[in-house]
Amino acid sequence: MLQLQTIRENQEKIVDALKKRNFDAAPIIAKILELDQERRSIQTQLDNTLAESNKLSKEIGMLFKSGKAAEANALKEKTSNLKETSKQLNEDLTAAAAALQEQLYLVPNIPHGSVPKGNSEEDNEEVFSAGTIPTLGENALPHWELAKKYDIIDFELGVKVTGAGFPVYKGKGAKLQRALIAYFLDKNTEAGYTEVQPPLMVNEASGYGTGQLPDKEGQMYHVQADNLYLIPTAEVPITNLHRDDMFSEKDFPIKYTGYTPCFRREAGSYGAHVRGLNRLHQFDKVEIVRIEHPDSSYAALDEMVDHVKGILGELKLPYRILRLCGGDLGFTSALTYDFEVFSTAQDRWLEISSVSNFETFQANRLKLRFKDNSGKTQLAHTLNGSALALPRVLAGILENNQTDKGIKIPEVLVPYCGFDLID
Incomplete structure (x- = not known):
């Protein structure tokens, strides 16, 4: 705000x-x-x-x-x-x-000066790319077919238990999912982020604090009897840990990471582009959150971008980074970088992470302040990023690493999985 x-x-x-x-x-x-x-x-x-x-x-x-x-x-x-x-x-x-x-509450955040003009995702600006897009054989399959072939993710069983968008991970699919979570958390804690395990439901004040309310209430699952919301991302409970808090300059930077399931209604999402893991109502994500002094928040944003780049480099996935244009920028963000991995079997880019600086927009709602060295009270800056969202990372690993013998596991994940091939 x-x-x-x-x-x-x-x-x-x-x-x-x-x-x-x-x-x-x-x-x-x-x-x-x-x-x-x-x-x-x-x-x-x-x-x-x-x-x-x-x-x-x-x-x-x-x-x-x-x-x-x-x-x-x-x-x-x-x-x-x-x-x-x-x-x-x-x-x-x-x-x-x-x-x-x-x-x-109706006024969105002011875009940073570097945000390009534009109306939609078509106008986003590519600022970086890395990795080699593999050449797959004629029999290459999209991840939802691979999941069925190797019996590692059951989308139909999820429909039976809950509904569309709630997959069941099985066998090596479940182990790979757990391995990714542990790997992401380890990378984040090694980079100085404190791990937390926050609640999966938040109250109305928390939703308003980080800007999900009133802007996105239609996309959140609402438990009406208790007026609680299932979290759309760990950003919401983690950032709200410091709602109404006062810091001093020496307390910065404040860095958290947390793994949570995330819940999104994704109302109005239909079509082939949302098949399989491409868009879910429940999915796993590891988040990084920072609270920073205003003078250092953009340096912190660059650090977060470099951190995600390092993870994707170790996973050996082909990816690119986009600076979002004004028309595609989230309501609360001043500047956002989207990471996209290339899905060779689907022949398209899939968003796997957003890293954003909200400047004082969330902090003003949260009353998250600090006293500078002169004793003056100021609003802090808040930032967050996915490091990483699992479904499309998993889709990229399955599709880009498929061979005639099975799906190769990235070398960095083998110690976490206990196997190097899904066959």
């Missing part, structure tokens, strides 16, 4: 910057400033009313001490009216603040 003071001081700049998202912010910004003025006016009236009431209360006390009961009682009636007025003003202030907050 953008800071109100920033909006007051930079109205035109914000409207212009958000055009890169193809977002017309002018009407909402105008409404925010109008509601802000209304709220401040009510606050002034309330402050004046309370000040007058306090002043009269002191006068009443003095009059009673002086034996002027009649004059004191006359003033008491006036203070009673002021109390009614202040009660109404308090209610008006609460309503005005709620209306203002509602409008603030």
